[in-house]
Amino acid sequence: MEEEQMLTKEQILDMLDAGQYKELKEELGNMYPVDIAETLEDFEQKPLVMVFRLLAKEEAAETFTYMNSDMREVLIGALTDSELEEVMEEMYLDDTVDVLEEMPANVVDRLLMVTDEETRAQINQLLQYPEDSAGSIMNVEYIALRKEMTVEESILKIRQVGLNRETIYTCYVTEKRKLIGRVDVKELLTTGESRTIEEIMDTNVLYAHTTDDQEDVAMMINKYGLIALPIVDHEMCMVGIVTVDDAMLVMQEETTEDISIMAGMSPSEETYFGTSVVEHVKSRLPWLLFLMLSATVTQMIMNSYESALVVMPQLAGFIPMLTGTGGNCGSQSSTLVIRGLSVGEIEFRDLFKVIFKEVRVAAVVSVILAVVNGIRIIVMGQGDALIALSIGGTMICTVLIAKVVGCTLPMLASKIGLDPAIMATPLISTLVDISTVTVYFMIVSHVFHL
Amino acid sequence: MEEEQMLTKEQILDMLDAGQYKELKEELGNMYPVDIAETLEDFEQKPLVMVFRLLAKEEAAETFTYMNSDMREVLIGALTDSELEEVMEEMYLDDTVDVLEEMPANVVDRLLMVTDEETRAQINQLLQYPEDSAGSIMNVEYIALRKEMTVEESILKIRQVGLNRETIYTCYVTEKRKLIGRVDVKELLTTGESRTIEEIMDTNVLYAHTTDDQEDVAMMINKYGLIALPIVDHEMCMVGIVTVDDAMLVMQEETTEDISIMAGMSPSEETYFGTSVVEHVKSRLPWLLFLMLSATVTQMIMNSYESALVVMPQLAGFIPMLTGTGGNCGSQSSTLVIRGLSVGEIEFRDLFKVIFKEVRVAAVVSVILAVVNGIRIIVMGQGDALIALSIGGTMICTVLIAKVVGCTLPMLASKIGLDPAIMATPLISTLVDISTVTVYFMIVSHVFHL
Structure with a gap:
């Protein structure tokens, strides 16, 4: 470079x-x-x-x-x-x-x-226009042509006004301000000068409304490989264009926002260094507090098995490994689904297809993890075969639950209009912690008659 | 739409x-x-x-x-x-x-x-060309002009060959195949027909090499708001262009890749449904196994405090909350830094600036969490003031360590040429688990003489 x-x-x-x-x-x-x-x-x-x-x-x-x-x-x-x-x-x-x-x-x-x-x-x-709407990012300067104009007249018009337009490469054909067609400058340059715009224009024009979400507009520009997308008001009158360079910035902004939410932070439009310490605290504290207090549930379950820990204190040592693995499995599934939803590859109607896939993946993954971990427990002398089996059983249940919860919650969130990114690692791990500890103590208290 | x-x-x-x-x-x-x-x-x-x-x-x-x-x-x-x-x-x-x-x-x-x-x-x-290089995504069809040509001749050339070019909106001026200038079609259309290309061309041309990373090329197109970027070989001869629509796809692909790695998976170029169960297992299992086995360290630390748990079994119940909060804090910091590195906002030389910021954020966040949690412990009758204080002390240390580890590791990774995204939530949480449990038992065994 x-x-x-x-x-x-x-x-x-x-x-x-x-x-x-x-x-x-x-x-x-x-x-x-x-x-x-x-x-x-x-x-x-x-x-x-x-x-x-x-x-x-x-x-x-x-x-x-x-x-x-x-x-x-x-x-x-x-x-x-x-x-x-x-x-x-x-x-x-x-x-x-x-x-x-x-x-x-x-x-x-x-x-x-x-x-x-x-x-x-x-x-x-x-x-x-509302923040994050197409109207708020559009450019009102663009080239509008009339369908009666010839190619020569159109090029002349571009020559006269083009200097002040951010992009001239796609021209829009309007009639009484309504959008009726589109002509690429490429076509103007490569066709006969005496033809009229009506003859060469493409009437099948993609467009968006001023109130559409800027992210949808960016996705559309990306999907169809456009240089610009025309924006119309509720009466189909053309009011502006969104250009591809703005679309790229929107995509980058929205991704940063998603990633922040997925890590349990409220997104900020400012840069990392542009955000003050107080603002960083404000964006990070609410989720930390909420998740810390949610962990009380896990604690209450463990406290109810206090007597078991007195008899077999070594059982406590397995908990971070079990909850950690559960959290990691759940976050893999939720991350894939959140990203799939955001690039439009996964939709709510795929719910059962996704669950079916995750259950099969979980089955294979959990058995391998359980076996490897069982061998490790016996080799390291951390327990006998019965302990290895109990931990293995917990592992299989945990991974299954984590993968199903991890893929289901983001999809349900998107269905009810919430941002699926909320249902990412932090929340999923906290939920999976609760189920892991429950399953674990149910299994060990049954196996060891605690 | x-x-x-x-x-x-x-x-x-x-x-x-x-x-x-x-x-x-x-x-x-x-x-x-x-x-x-x-x-x-x-x-x-x-x-x-x-x-x-x-x-x-x-x-x-x-x-x-x-x-x-x-x-x-x-x-x-x-x-x-x-x-x-x-x-x-x-x-x-x-x-x-x-x-x-x-x-x-x-x-x-x-x-x-x-x-x-x-x-x-x-x-x-x-x-x-190597996979993910500029050469592998470039288009070899573009409009090349010579500096002696007039504007009129140039437009004629575009007319003749333009139909077969993916983009004609930026033309490149070459001399013995070497890239010497750039002319926007916009300029051709808005300037006098008899002027020569040499008079109107911009000689300060941005370009990339065939071997440059496709992500860098996409970032450059995004940063400078380009429609296309010319690609040259090692002798500065022009060999192709990368267009903005391809750059958008690259950005989307690379983001999906980053997000996958951040959730502890090897990235796949295929879609979620296009990936078979076996391939999903292959991409997810390695990290799960590695992290599960790493959790053995946490377990060994806990086992060495078994006697403490026999005396005060309620101490175990606080562990998921402490490790969970530590993991969440670390993942917030690492996520912000990974994203900052990937959009080019944070660089390695900012290391101490970042650490200083994170330490201040951690100080405020950890004290608030410790106080809220202390109140909760006493209100819910889960322990006395001494327990509340010990947990609070652990919380403050954990949050501080988590934030520093979370922001430092991705930056070190980028410095030694690793992908910073590896240093995301899963690995950070596992590392933070170890430090949390260590600090926790050091504090409680000291306070309660266990």
């Missing part, structure tokens, strides 16, 4: 100190805005503003969209109204909305003040 | 039975190939082949690329050589290579036999 053109933080600061503004300006022009934003991350206010002022208008706006909210606030506080106006003018509308959503009210007011009226109206419109 | 145009499995079978081939052909023409492949998934051989023969040439080839390997084998076995030849001709080369990689040798031979010589040479070339 080519990285030779990148300035480091130190190089930039040195050039500022040496007053080499012209050279720095030139070097910055060769860098990608996303890299500039990354390099400026730990800058103090003064050098940050100085570097930002060296950027070309368009580059500055794009760099601004890649910055974190702290950097943006610093800049907004330091730039003049006319400088801000330029940034706002150059940014794509969907990026502007992203910026505004994270800013305190007084900053939003200042930004909106330097924006022209038409844009302001569009921004206010976009700010009203 | 628009789904009204989709035929169900039953509708297709009914139309086949009723001999409504013409109507079926027309309806299929309105469906997307990816949906057709999905609908045909559970079809018997005979109707599968019948439907496939009704598809238009181009549609058939695309549908074929979306099918699973079982369906492809059935079709290859049933189609005539000339039918296969048509499918092979219409498929994009990167898809052909994907298909061939999954087929048994005799099928590959038959498919290569019906392919023309030039394509066969290209296929053989592509088959040689």
Whole structure:
């Protein structure tokens, strides 16, 4: 990968100190805005503003969209109204909305003040879509064609307005604002210039509604390999597009969210370092508390077998191994099912197919684990054949229960509209702990007449 | 989302039975190939082949690329050589290579036999790139321009060859096959026709090497919001492109792989249902066995405190809660760090920053958990103040150890070139179990003179 053109933080600061503004300006022009934003991350206010002022208008706006909210606030506080106006003018509308959503009210007011009226109206419109909806991530700038236009006229239109559009590669055909067709620029370029749009347009257009979940939109763009997906309102009027680069970001965000939930945390939109200690505690503590208190059930079951432990204290030593194996088995099943549900490969109607598969896997796995563990117990002298058999029996029951619980709960969650990711390792292990300890003491108290 | 145009499995079978081939052909023409492949998934051989023969040439080839390997084998076995030849001709080369990689040798031979010589040479070339490398997923069909060409000539070239290119939206400028620049079709369309490519091309081109990891390529496409990334060989000669739709699939695949490893399974490229019970067992058993045997350490520690359990058997009941909480805390930290590493937000040089953050989070979390649990113990009459204090002390140590181990191990793994995802919940919990039980018995045996 080519990285030779990148300035480091130190190089930039040195050039500022040496007053080499012209050279720095030139070097910055060769860098990608996303890299500039990354390099400026730990800058103090003064050098940050100085570097930002060296950027070309368009580059500055794009760099601004890649910055974190702290950097943006610093800049907004330091730039003049006319400088801000330029940034706002150059940014794509969907990026502007992203910026505004994270800013305190007084900053939003200042930004909106330097924006022209038409844009302001569009921004206010976009700010009203629910968070995580297609409307909230869409771009309102796209190329709309009419079906009577010829290919030549269409190309001319793209030439005239194309510069201000985030993507021009798919054009949409509208009639009284309603979406009626789609034309790829590829087709415009490779067909006769005198043909009309109506002749070449594809009327079988995929689209989504403004209120659809952003994750569904991203999945659709992925599934059909699209460059952009048109977004319509409830009257089928076209209002914007979601582009593939935004879809990729959404997919990455949503995956991070899923993974956080699966580890028993409330998801955060901020980065790891961007989240304060207090916020980290807030996102992690609720599940830890809930699961710790749920473990009381396991404890109560064990306490009711206290007398058994007095007679055979070595029985306690097997418990972490049994609950650990149960937890691991359950988390394997729940993880596979949660991921399968999230990429759309598993659906609720597959429930019995999944259970059937998990039961067969559990049967094989549990017998092997029980046999290996039995041999280990006897070889290490941790117990006789009867103990090995009891532990083996518990192991088989535990693995079976863990796999069935692990695959069933995420599917039930998705059925009743909960996020299946909740039913991941932490909750599954706690539930499996309860069943493991119950089965274990039922078996050993029966076998050893405790 | 628009789904009204989709035929169900039953509708297709009914139309086949009723001999409504013409109507079926027309309806299929309105469906997307990816949906057709999905609908045909559970079809018997005979109707599968019948439907496939009704598809238009181009549609058939695309549908074929979306099918699973079982369906492809059935079709290859049933189609005539000339039918296969048509499918092979219409498929994009990167898809052909994907298909061939999954087929048994005799099928590959038959498919290569019906392919023309030039394509066969290209296929053989592509088959040689290592799995998961940029070379193995790249497309060799792209638009190459020369710097002397005018915009008008370039558009003419796109018109002539564009139909056979998977993507034409970014054109690459080469000189003696070396990559020297990039031009977006957007620029071609919006600039004067008589300008030369050299005047408008961007010479600061991002690219990757054929041997680069496909995940890095996908991350680069995502980071810079590209439609395609050019791939060069070790002599900087351009050999292909990776397009954004392939990058999205790679990201999804790699995430599924990470999530599987994080749950203690070896990743599989097949779908959940596409994996047999035996393969599921093979991917899950190794970690379960390893972790089960590792739990022996915990057991040995507990056994050495057997006499303590005879005197105070109620001490055993606290163990699942303590190990469970420790495991959950460790898995929260390791999950955050693994995800941070995989999206490039955390790097090894951040190690001490991460540990410092985790220690502070652990301090707050552990004290709250210890207090809540202490109150619970006394309220539920499970022990006196001394027990509550001992459990609280163990809790604080456990949470601290778990968080530090949880964040450190994935970072060390990445440093020595292992996949950080290995250091996830299952392994972390097993390690934390050992430390929890050790700390617990050290504290209680000291406090209660056991």
